Amino acid sequence: MQRSKHLAMMFLLGAVLVGGALGFTADRVWMKDASCNDPRASRALLSERLDLNDVARETVEFLSTLAVARKVELTSLMTQNTLPILGDRIQLQQVILNLVVNGIDAMKDTPGENRIISVRTSRVDKFATLSVSDRGSGIAEDKLKEIFEPFFTSKADGMGMGLPIARAIVDAHGGRLWAVNNADRGVTFFFTLTRLGSGPAADPATLEAATGPARSWPAGAA
Numbered sequence: 087m088q089r090s091k092h093l094a095m096m097f098l099l100g101a102v103l104v105g106g107a108l109g110f111t112a113d114r115v116w117m118k119d120a121s122c123n124d125p126r127a128s129r130a131l132l133s134e135r136l137d138l139n140d141v142a143r144e145t146v147e148f149l150s151t152l153a154v155a156r157k158v159e160l161t162s163l164m165t166q167n168t169l170p171i172l173g174d175r176i177q178l179q180q181v182i183l184n185l186v187v188n189g190i191d192a193m194k195d196t197p198g199e200n201r202i203i204s205v206r207t208s209r210v211d212k213f214a215t216l217s218v219s220d221r222g223s224g225i226a227e228d229k230l231k232e233i234f235e236p237f238f239t240s241k242a243d244g245m246g247m248g249l250p251i252a253r254a255i256v257d258a259h260g261g262r263l264w265a266v267n268n269a270d271r272g273v274t275f276f277f278t279l280t281r282l283g284s285g286p287a288a289d290p291a292t293l294e295a296a297t298g299p300a301r302s303w304p305a306g307a308a
C-alpha cells in the first residue's frame with residue numbers, strides 16, 4: 087500500500103474512532119450537553135476555542151513530507167486576520183488532510199511544474215473560510231454533489247469515505263463544505279465556519295451561493 091494511502095487510511099480510521107468515541111455528530115453533541123450535570127464540561131471535551139489559521143498551519147506542516155514524496159508543492163496563504171472558531175482540532179485537521187490528499191491524488195498525471203496545492207484561509211463577513219485548490223483533473227459538473235456520497239470513488243483503491251467524513255465533520259461544526267471547478271484547471275474545495283464573536287449565527291449557504299461554478303474564490307487571503 088502506498089505511504090500516502092496508508093496515511094489517509096490511518097486518519098480516516100482515526101476520525102471514525104475519535105468521532106465514535108466522542109459522539110461527534112451535531113445531535114449527539116446536544117444530547118451529551120443535555121444529559122450532563124455541567125453542560126460546559128462536556129462541551130469543553132468536544133470543542134475548544136481555536137484559530138483556523140493555526141489548525142491549517144499545523145496540518146500543512148504535517149503534510150509537507152507527504153507532499154515532497156508525491157512531488158507536489160504544498161503552498162499556504164493564511165490571512166493576517168485572526169479566525170477564532172469553536173471546534174475540535176483533530177477533526178478539523180482531518181478535514182484538511184482529506185482534501186489535500188485528494189488533491190494530491192487528482193494530480194497524479196499533472197506535469198511537474200503544475201503539481202501545486204494551495205491552502206488558503208480568509209475572513210469573509212461572519213465566516214472563517216479555508217480553501218484547498220489543486221491543478222488536477224477537476225470534477226465533472228454533474229458529479230460535484232455526488233462526490234460527497236459515501237462510497238463514491240473513482241480510484242481503484244479508494245473507499246469513497248474521505249469527503250463524506252469531511253462533510254459530516256464540517257456539518258457538525260455548523261459549517262458548510264463544497265467544491266467548485268477552477269476556471270483554468272483543477273478544483274477548489276471550500277469550507278466555512280462561523281467566526282466566534284461575529285454576532286448572531288449566519289447561514290454559510292450564502293457563501294456557497296456566492297461562489298460561481300468557474301471561479302476560484304477566494305483568490306487570496308483576506
Ligand SMILES: Nc1ncnc2c1ncn2[C@@H]1O[C@H](COP(=O)(O)OP(=O)(O)OP(=O)(O)O)[C@@H](O)[C@H]1O
Nearest residue numbers: 188189192224233239240241244245246247248249
Ligand atoms: N481534488 C479532487 N479532484 C478531482 N476529483 C476529486 C477530488 N477530490 C475528490 N475527488 C473525487 O471524489 C471522489 C470521492 O473522494 P473521497 O475522498 O470521498 O474518496 P476517495 O478519495 O476515492 O477514497 P478515500 O475513502 O480513500 O478518501 C474521489 O474518488 C474522486 O473521484
Ligand SMILES: [Mg+2]
Nearest residue numbers: 184188248249
Ligand atoms: Mg479521499
